[in-house]
Amino acid sequence: MTLLLQSDKSPKGVPLTDLEISWMASLPYIVSVPSTYIMAEIGDRYGRKLALLLATGSAAATWLLKLCSMSIWAFIAARILVGITMSGSCVICPTYIKEICDSNIRGALGCWDASKSLIWLRCKSKYDSTIKEEIDYIKEEHEKDEGQGPFLVMKILSNNILRRAFYISLVITLSRELCGLVQITTFAGDIFQLTVAQSIIKLSPNQKAIVTGFVQLCGVTLASVLIERCGRKPLIFIMSFISGLSMCVLATWFLLQHFNPPGYIPVISLCICIFCDNSGTLPLSLVLTGEMFSFKYRGTVLATTMSVACIVNFIQLLFFKSIIKVMGIYFVFYFFGAVCLFTAVYVMIMLPETRNRKLEDIYYDLSTSKEKMELGDRNTVSIPAFSYGNSIGWMSPMTLLLQSPESPKGVPLTDLEVSCMASLPYVVCIPGTYLMAAIGDRYGRKLALLTMSVTSITIWLLKLCSMNIWVFILARMLVGITMSGACVTCPTYIKEISDNDIRGALGCWGTIFFTMGCLFSYIIGDLCSYRLILLILLLVPVSHFVIFLTMPESPSYLLKKGKDEEASKVLMWLRCRKEYDLAIKEEIEYIKEEQKKDEHQAVFLLKNIGKDNILRRAFYISLVAAMSRELCGSVPILIFAGYIFKISSEGTGIELSPNQSSMVLGAVQLLGATLVSAIVERFGRKPLLLATCLLSGTSLCILASWFVFQNFDPPSWIPVTTLCIVIFCDSCGLLPLTLVLTSEIFSYKYRGIVLATTMALASIADFFQLILFKFLIKVTSACSVFYIYGVISILTAVYVFIKVPETRNRQLEDIYYDLKTKKEKRQLETVLQFRPINITNNMIR
Structure with missing residues (x-):
C-alpha cells in the first residue's frame, strides 16, 4: 500500500507524503504503549477471553474504517486501532496460550493462534491425575503471588531473580524490534525499490515483498515445529547469528552498490533475515516471557516490555526514511546486523533454557549461574x-x-x-x-x-x-x-x-x-x-x-573502611547468594588478611x-x-x-x-x-x-x-x-x-x-x-x-x-614464589624442613 498510496494511481486521488506514511506506520506503536496496560488490566480483572474478544473487535473496526473513507484522518484512526489489536496479540495471546497448554508443547502453541490451542485443550475429556497435578501447580503459583501488592514492577525490580528475568525479557523484546524485521515488513516495497537498478531478478518491488511475506510464514511455521525439539535458547542463538550476518552482507551490498555487485543478494539476504527473525526472536520473545513469570506478573511484564518496544518502534518508523536519506541505507542495515549479533552473544551468555521446565527450575538457573550474572x-x-x-x-x-x-x-x-x-x-x-x-x-x-x-x-x-x-x-x-x-x-x-x-x-x-x-x-x-x-x-x-x-561499592574498599556487614551484602549480591554462607565468609577473611599484611x-x-x-x-x-x-x-x-x-x-x-x-x-x-x-x-x-x-x-x-x-x-x-x-x-x-x-x-x-x-x-x-x-x-x-x-x-x-x-x-603467594630466585627458593625449602608448623604467608613472601 505504501507504493500505491504514494503513486499517481493512488485510490485517494492525491499521493500521500513521506511524513503521512511515516505517521501511519509508527502510530500503532505509540498507541500500543497505554493499550498494553489496559489490555493486561482487562485480562487480569475480567479474564483473558474478554480481552481477546476486544482485540478482535478492534481489528474489525480497523478494516471498516478503511472501507468507509479515504480521508487521511480515517487512515490514521484505523492505524490507531491497530495499536489496540497489537496489544492484544502481543500481551494477551501468549499469556492465554501459556496458561492453557502443557509444558511440553507450550512453545509450539506459542507460535500458533489461540483457537487452535483451545481445540487441542478440549481433547482431554476426563479429569485424570495429570489434570489434578496441573491444577495444583497453578494454585500453588497463585498462592506464592498473594500479598505481593499492586506495585508489581517495583516488586520485580527489587527481587534479584525476577529482575534478571525481566531484563532478559526486555532485551529479547527490544532485539526483536531493533533487528530490522518491523522496518522490512513495513517498508518492504520501498526497500526493494532501491535495489531495482542493479537487480537481475525480474520482479516488481511488490512481488518481492510477497516473496518475503511467504518466507515469513515459512519461518513461523518452522518455529512451531522446531521449538519443542531444539529448545528456545539454541533456536534464538542460531537464528540471531545468521540474521546478523545476512544484514551485514546486505549493508555491504548497498555500500558497494556503485561497483555493480550481484543483483540477487538483496532478495536472498532479506529473505534469510526475515526467515530467521520469524523462526527466532519474533515468536520466542513472547514464549519466553510467558514461561519465565507466574500468573501474577505475566501480564505486567508483557505490557511493560511491549510498551518500551512500542516506543522504540514509533521513533524508528517515524524517522526510518529520513535516516536512510541522511546516513544511507547501508548504515541502517549495519546497525540491524550489529543488534542481531549482540542478541546472539547475549543469549549464549545470559538466557536459561525454559523448554519443559517449571518456574522453580528456571529461577534456579538464574540464581546459580554466577558467572553469567557477573558478566x-x-x-x-x-x-x-x-x-x-x-x-x-x-x-x-x-x-x-x-x-x-x-x-x-x-x-x-x-x-x-x-x-x-x-x-x-x-x-x-x-x-x-x-x-x-x-x-x-x-x-x-x-x-x-x-x-x-x-x-x-x-x-x-x-x-x-x-x-x-x-x-x-x-x-x-x-x-x-x-x-x-x-x-x-x-x-x-x-x-x-x-x-x-x-x-x-x-x-x-x-x-x-x-x-x-x-x-x-x-x-x-x-x-x-x-x-x-x-x-x-x-x-x-x-x-x-x-x-x-x-x-555497589567495591567489597575491598568497604572492608577497609570497617563496613563488614555492607561488604558481606555486596558480596552476596555479586555472587548471587541468598545467605551468608561459608564461601562468602572465606572470601571476606581472605580480603581482610590481604589488607592486614599491608597495614604494617x-x-x-x-x-x-x-x-x-x-x-x-x-x-x-x-x-x-x-x-x-x-x-x-x-x-x-x-x-x-x-x-x-x-x-x-x-x-x-x-x-x-x-x-x-x-x-x-x-x-x-x-x-x-x-x-x-x-x-x-x-x-x-x-x-x-x-x-x-x-x-x-x-x-x-x-x-x-x-x-x-x-x-x-x-x-x-x-x-x-x-x-x-x-x-x-x-x-x-x-x-x-x-x-x-x-x-x-x-x-x-x-x-x-x-x-x-x-x-x-x-x-x-x-x-x-x-x-x-x-x-x-x-x-x-x-x-x-x-x-x-x-x-x-x-x-x-x-x-x-x-x-x-x-x-x-x-593466589598471590603462589605467584610470588615463582618470582623468587633459585637461591631464595632453596632457603625457603630449608626453613620449611625445620619449621613446617609456623610458616606464614609473610615468610613465603
Missing part, C-alpha cells in the same frame, strides 16, 4: 572504557576533517595543533592516574568511576560549545582523566568484585568496550556530521552516570616496593608490560589510522578511503578483544602475551619493509593486512593483559599505586611519541618508525618468555 552486571563498569575509546577513535576521522579545506572550524588545523591534541591526554594522564588512584582509595572506586563519567560529559560539551583551538586542547586534556580511570580504576574495581576463576575474562571486558568505542567513533565519523557525532558521543557518559548509581607497611608505598625483592620484580614486570604496550605502535596506529592509510595508499590503487580502512581496523580490534575474553582463562596470560607480541613484531617488520620497497610496487594489500594483524594482536595481548597482570600480582594496598605509576610512565612515552610521530615519519620515513615498533614487540616476547610468571587462577 551481565559488569557491563556497566566497562561503559567508561567505551567512552574512552570514543575519545581515542574520534581523532582518526576528525584529523582528516579538521585539516581539510572543509574543516568545520573554517581554517584547517596545522600538524602541530593536531599533534598537541593527540598527545596532551597522555601528559595529563600522569597526574590523572595518581588523582584517580587517590580518589578510589580514599572515597571509593564507585565515586572514581562516576567522576570519569562527569569528565567525559564535560569533554563533549566543550567541543559542542566552541570551535576554538584552546577549547579543543582543554577537552583533549580532560581525556587524560578518563584515560586514567579506564586504565586504573576500571580494572581495579573489576578485579575486586570478580571471582578468581573468571577475573581474567572480566578484566578483558573493559578492552572489548574500549575497542567498541573506537570502532563506533570510526563509523559515525565517516557517516555523520560534526555536531551530530558530538551529540551521539555525549549520550554515552550520561547513560553510564545514571546506570552506575545502582551499582609505611605510607611510602613505592619505596616499600623498591626495598622488597619480590615486589620490585613484580613492579618491573608491570612496568615493562605497560611500556611495551605503549611503544609497540598500537597507540599511534589507532589515533592516526586515517593518516597512516592515506600515506600507504598513495599510488597503490586501494579503493577504500582512509576512514573506511580505519573502520576495518576497528572491527579487527573488536574481534581480538572479544576473542581474548573467551580464551584468556583457557590458555593463560603468559602464552597469549608471548604469541601476540611475536606475531605483532613480525607484522610490523613486514610493514616497514613494504615502505622500504614501495617504489617497486609491492602488493597494495600488505599495509591493511599487517596493520590489522598488529591491532588484533594488541587487542588480545598487551592491551587487556597488561592491566590484568598488574591487578593479579599486587595486593589491594599496592594495586592502585602500581597501576598509577606504570600508567604515568607509559603516558610520558606516549606523549613524546605522539607529538613527534608525524614529524618522525616526514624526517626519517615511515619504515624506520615501524622497524622500531617491530623490534620492541619482539624484545617484549623474549622478556615475557624469560621473566613473566603465569597468574591464571593463582
